[in-house]
Amino acid sequence: MTGQTSPQPYLRQETRREMIAAAAQALILEKGAAALRTRDVAARVGINISTLHFHVATKSGLLLLVAETTRAAFCALLPPAPDPARPARDQLRAEVQAYHDSLRDRPELAACFAQLAQIAPSEPEIGALIADFTRGWCARYTEILGLGRAQGVFRADLAPLPAALMITGALTAFGPRGPAGLALFWPVFTEIERGLLARPEGGER
Amino acid sequence: MTGQTSPQPYLRQETRREMIAAAAQALILEKGAAALRTRDVAARVGINISTLHFHVATKSGLLLLVAETTRAAFCALLPPAPDPARPARDQLRAEVQAYHDSLRDRPELAACFAQLAQIAPSEPEIGALIADFTRGWCARYTEILGLGRAQGVFRADLAPLPAALMITGALTAFGPRGPAGLALFWPVFTEIERGLLARPEGGER
DNA sequence: GCAGAAGTCAATCATATGATTGAGTCATGA
């Protein structure tokens, strides 16, 4: 549990950094970002603590490395940017589907973000990175909702930004629950969508 | 910054514990739950570290004390329990209004809960306390939504539990933003409410 | 094959941190 057993082969900087980032992320998921210890990261990679410091100068740098890696992986899963020419309802579903699939297939991403958000007060760069990502994510929904209102698919009295905050807030709550907590994901989305759609005359039946 | 200046008067156990809880909560809000140090708590109260340990045996006990204090304060702000005899829309508004007011007048409560949730993995009792509170909070909304559907004020196809999760998720997102982040609170709630209400025939106009 | 760069390690430093010890101070009732 404390250190590696035998000397490790020499690896290129980038390879080692990827191993270090992966180990750090795994430990963050297991014990929380606040409980992350550089020694534990080194041990999991199988290298000496000073080798770790050779590749990643400080603990702050290590956390930032994890945050950037996670953001990049998250961004790679996002659907294409909102497109005025396509049906907004489809785009909304695609957006939500992508988030759902990320929770199902890469639950470590949202969980890691949630963990990193916790240490934002003491790591301003991490906080800025997360805030930036969240803003962009919310902006995508805002745009899709605006498109849908213009297309007549969503309520005419829909306010895009507040509705987008409602959606991202509701979806974010599924992040820390892990893949097992997804049972109510689609029911919740169904409720959201019902609330957004313009309903033709004829009442709520 | 390190210790108290002069000997402190003798106080009764309960008084000291309250001072300790208040100081711990303040420090959690300032620097995060993960960065809480027993020494800092003692210094803020103006007592010696061993005096603190006399009143609160362990750090876990200290965190639990803060959690219980916060929950009690939160519960005291909740409106009356859901009542089938009263209009559901009024009860929903009252419930949301109470939460809004808590964010405006006692922002430390939600912020402290959000912080404590972060250390739940390493403090199971804290996690259980928060999960219990959250479940109860969500259950109130579920009940109100069910009442409203039965009363015909809300959509007939409304699913109470998913909708309640949507609401609590969306509202929870305002917790860590502090009182300054409340600007969009009512716009978001307006969107939520519009999505819940049964709309009479005549379309979305 | 060899010189410098890149990568690795054992040992150690300096400090932080939760907790304990033992002795002193104050309050209260008999």
Next chain:
DNA sequence: TCATGACTCAATCATATGATTGACTTCTGC
């Protein structure tokens, strides 16, 4: 007034933890 218990403190322990040092090993270009 004095005995008991409640309360407080300085000093210290034991360990955890981020980081550094200096020497050794492997790789790369020539």
